[in-house]
Amino acid sequence: MRARQVHILEGSTFVVSDPAGDIDARPDEPAGLFYRDMRHLSRWQVRLNGRELEALSGDAIEYDEALFFLVSPTGSPYRNSSVVLIRRRHVGDGMQEHLQLDNHGTGPLRAEISLLFAADFADIFEIKDHLAKVGRFYHRLEQDRVVLGYERADLRRETTIEAPGAFFTESSLAYRVELQPGETWRTDIEISVATEHLRPVPKLSHQPNIPGTLDGWLAAAPRLETDWQDLHRVYRRSLVDLAALRFFPETVPNSSLPAAGLPWFMALFGRDSLLASYQALPFAPELCRTTLRALAAQQAAEFDDFRDAEPGKILHELRHGELTHFAERPHSPYYGSADSTPLFLVVLDEYERWTGDRATVRELEPAARAAMTWIEEHGDLDGDGYLEYRTRNPRTGLVNQCWKDSWNSIVHPDGTLAAGPPAVCEIQGYAYDARRRTARLAREVWRDPAWGMHLDADADALAQRFHRDFWLDDIGCYAFALDGAKAPVPTLTSNVGHLLWSGIVPDTAAERVVAHLTGDRLFSGWGIRTLASGQLAYNPVEYHNGTVWPHDTALVAAGLARYGYREQASRLAVATLEAARYFDDRLPEVFVGYDRHVTRMPVEYPTACSPQAWATGTPLLLLRVLLGLDPTPERLLSKPHLVAPIGSLALRGIPGRWGRDEVQGTP
Incomplete structure (x- = not known):
């Protein structure tokens, strides 16, 4: 041990x-x-x-x-x-x-x-x-x-x-x-x-990297009221860990955003910081504003094979150590992520929906247009309308550039590695959602209705094409990916839950996808396995091929709720929140995918980051799912759906474009 x-x-x-x-x-x-x-x-x-x-x-x-x-x-x-x-x-x-x-x-x-x-x-x-x-x-x-x-x-x-x-x-x-x-x-x-350039003065106790104190940070967050005491502890732990992970990006003075996670990833990561900021929007919206501005400031403007850079691409990782200083690693910054760019557009729209901060959205219009151009051109390697990835730097670049970025994550059910370059399913969902959301911003903020109409038409075409090419009727679900020969990779994975979150799944297919996600092969009792049991590729202790990632589960829960499966979403949320009690009220980056009835407790993954940004943000997104929070231009809507052991749940002082609001619910 x-x-x-x-x-x-x-x-x-x-x-x-x-x-x-x-x-x-x-x-x-x-x-x-x-x-x-x-x-x-x-x-x-x-x-x-x-x-x-x-x-x-x-x-x-x-x-x-x-x-x-x-x-x-x-x-x-x-x-x-x-x-x-x-x-x-x-x-x-x-x-x-x-x-x-x-x-x-x-x-x-x-x-x-x-x-x-x-x-x-x-x-x-x-x-x-x-x-x-x-x-x-x-x-x-x-x-x-x-x-x-x-x-x-x-x-x-x-x-x-x-x-x-x-x-x-x-x-x-x-x-x-x-x-x-x-x-x-x-x-x-x-x-x-x-x-060689910095000699910072060590800070005194509770003198954080941004103005204010920890007590002030906690006081500014919405106040949680619930009869489930475990949730009180998990909520406070999440807020404290978010405070701990904050740091100043050099390109956005006097503002903070979350680093990805301790110990390996205490740096700016495009995907991680975007998703953590998305999760935290109803609780600390300033993190999202800083993340968007910092990523826009580092957006690629030219091709650079060593750093996997292409015009319009949002960075994957930014480092400051010796190996990047001497270009022995390409992380200053490195752009080896195929999903950070569409996620940037998704989060930009969600930020405006919550905050009404159109000044920031107008400021970031050039970055948004460049990001969409990358989606339409450079991210589509063969012109088939899908986002594929292949590193430009085979020596030190990432082989896999989706969120499951380990070398062996894109596998067939028998464990055989899929030939690249792959078009992974959830990235197509992100690209669909990015088009829909950017179309709204084009119409309502940037006053370019023609571009909005074009993006909506492209989103419609992508949805139809995606269902035609990825749907596997014999298993009643979507392929994990299309391989380099455009053959479906029929492995059953958690990635299909992200498709619900993005909204690309037609209503006629949703029920069969939900049945897989809530069935015993994917649902461990604590969360959603990254890869379903019963396949030769399944390994409950393999990083992306059978473990449970809290953020992954939270996105699945949000997708279930989006399609009206509120009971299933709430039960999934509660199961994941219950797991936190076994990790000192802090959800780790990942834990082992064994069945709950077998282990009776979630099993620690040996090298999991903790705290880790999107795991820290998971309880916040799950609260949004439980309370059915949905921002509108006029007010905050809420349709709570609570399940045991939650008897009552309320959030008071939720920040947004409406000022501060509160919601509450009972089963």
């Missing part, structure tokens, strides 16, 4: 340690203090008189703070320690550590408290791919501090450890302490980080 880790984060800075607060990272392990995609501390271990301490408890107490209670081991279960060390840690553009040593013994205490440190300055991709460093390390011992550094050509990173009163060596600092019975000793250590 994987050892428990404690992680705290704030924006692009995060710390992963063991339950004692210690860090001793292996080269391939994402533990340490990270800033802007590189590790600034790979070792940070406390010792008392040269010995390790035992952890009584250690955990995050807020998203950016952790508390660890340590004792000196006695070597016997019959003798208790009288020496306690308390570590309080805060992260925010660096790290602060407060140490408190208590002498609860009857005699004086003489002790040496030491901290062992190192910084390997590993790039996050070097950790994932087990790569060695090629630059030069250096260090400087100064008064009350040490500077650890790394440089390679014009790239430089530094970690400064400042500890007044400590004795420093190149790899440790130490305090000599004398305490009488009942006395306490305290000190503060500040760890700052720097790049």
Whole structure:
């Protein structure tokens, strides 16, 4: 079983340690203090008189703070320690550590408290791919501090450890302490980080990366009232995690958007940030505005094979580490996503529907037109009217560029990989929805009714063509994809639920699709499996071929509700929310796809990100599904459909174009 880790984060800075607060990272392990995609501390271990301490408890107490209670081991279960060390840690553009040593013994205490440190300055991709460093390390011992550094050509990173009163060596600092019975000793250590261009000042406790406080962020969100107490905890956890994942994009000053997830994806991701912002629209609409503007500012304007860039394309990922700095990885930014571009248009329209912020939508009209041009031209590789993908960079580009972007995700039922370039079903749904939504904006905001009429006609044609080419009457569902030869890939997957969310499914086919989604092969009892059981390709612990992803399930639930299957949607929502209780009220990125009646609890996936943006946003989207929220120009509509264990549910102070509104419902 994987050892428990404690992680705290704030924006692009995060710390992963063991339950004692210690860090001793292996080269391939994402533990340490990270800033802007590189590790600034790979070792940070406390010792008392040269010995390790035992952890009584250690955990995050807020998203950016952790508390660890340590004792000196006695070597016997019959003798208790009288020496306690308390570590309080805060992260925010660096790290602060407060140490408190208590002498609860009857005699004086003489002790040496030491901290062992190192910084390997590993790039996050070097950790994932087990790569060695090629630059030069250096260090400087100064008064009350040490500077650890790394440089390679014009790239430089530094970690400064400042500890007044400590004795420093190149790899440790130490305090000599004398305490009488009942006395306490305290000190503060500040760890700052720097790049060749940035030297941020470490932030104080609960001084977030955007104006305001955590309490202010929580107070601005709608107030939840329900008799289901588990939902109260899950809701607060989601709001706190969204606050933690926020960071400032350089292109949109004084505004925040969500990073994708800890530990691997603390960066701007097109698909992830768009979907998380969509989920959070009724709760924190400013995230959506910033995401749209930041992605528009980085929209591709030319062809670049190395970065999979094409004019009008919305980015997949933006990184700031060493490998992207030296063009050894194409993520600065990288455009290897076929769905970020249509999703940009979907979310742009949804943002206007909720907020009425037409000024932003007008500002983004050029980006929207460029995105639609990409859908109509560059995204359609062979001119058949579908979006396909094939990386322009076969050495380091992504093979699969849908949301299931692992190498083996596009498979036939027997596990055989589908030949590319594939046209994955849900991306066609996104493209359909993007046309419908952009047509509305063209008519109502950009005053271009002719373009709106053209887009609606294209959407009609796509829907008819899609049903003709993707529908498999023998199984009563849509193909997962068309392969490179335009043959259907008949694997039954969760992707068909996204088609309901986008609205491309004709009413005459919806019932059979819903039957698959709510049947035992796809529905695990906790959520929707990415790939249905009963197929040779199914593996409940394979990343995209049998696991359950909360965000995927939430989009399916929203699709069920869109087509009027409210009872099924609500039961699916409740099942997923119930899973959060087993993960400390926080839905992880993904969990194992075993049946609920077999495991009795959702099974942890070994490398799941947590918190992760669209998993964090999942409870918010599920609340929208349960309450049947639908914005109109005049007011917020609501048609609640509640199922057990929810007896009552209300949201008060929902922000939108109408100001603040409230909704409530009972079964």
